[in-house]
Amino acid sequence: MGQVSTRNVSLNSVLRVPAFRRGFNDYAAGKPPAFDEDWTGDRNKSPVDKAWAYERGRHFAAWLDGKDVDLAPGRKWFVNRRVNPAILRAAHEAVLSGAIR
Numbered sequence: 001m002g003q004v005s006t007r008n009v010s011l012n013s014v015l016r017v018p019a020f021r022r023g024f025n026d027y028a029a030g031k032p033p034a035f036d037e038d039w040t041g042d043r044n045k046s047p048v049d050k051a052w053a054y055e056r057g058r059h060f061a062a063w064l065d066g067k068d069v070d071l072a073p074g075r076k077w078f079v080n081r082r083v084n085p086a087i088l089r090a091a092h093e094a095v096l097s098g099a100i101r
Helices: 011-016 018-028 047-066 085-097
Strands: none
Touching (some): 011 018, 011 085, 047 085
8 A cells, every 4th residue: 555645735724725624613513524525615635635634624623622722613714814813823733732734
């Protein structure tokens, strides 16, 4: 079995993927995982990339939940078309802790 190719990407670009936010929101809403979802949006990403993004979003939400951070829907992901700095800082901390990659 071969290994998939990888490349480095910015944390900002990970947070912008719609599937990431969907995974986060599904976890926050207590919904079961939607791993078999036919992901729409972001035509430049493969179905595998979207599934990974979805799972990263769920992991990020679980990590924040463990830190007693409010996961209430309506959190603004973007401020003036940029990723919310508070979310970006929290995601950076999650990466440093190993919660998400």
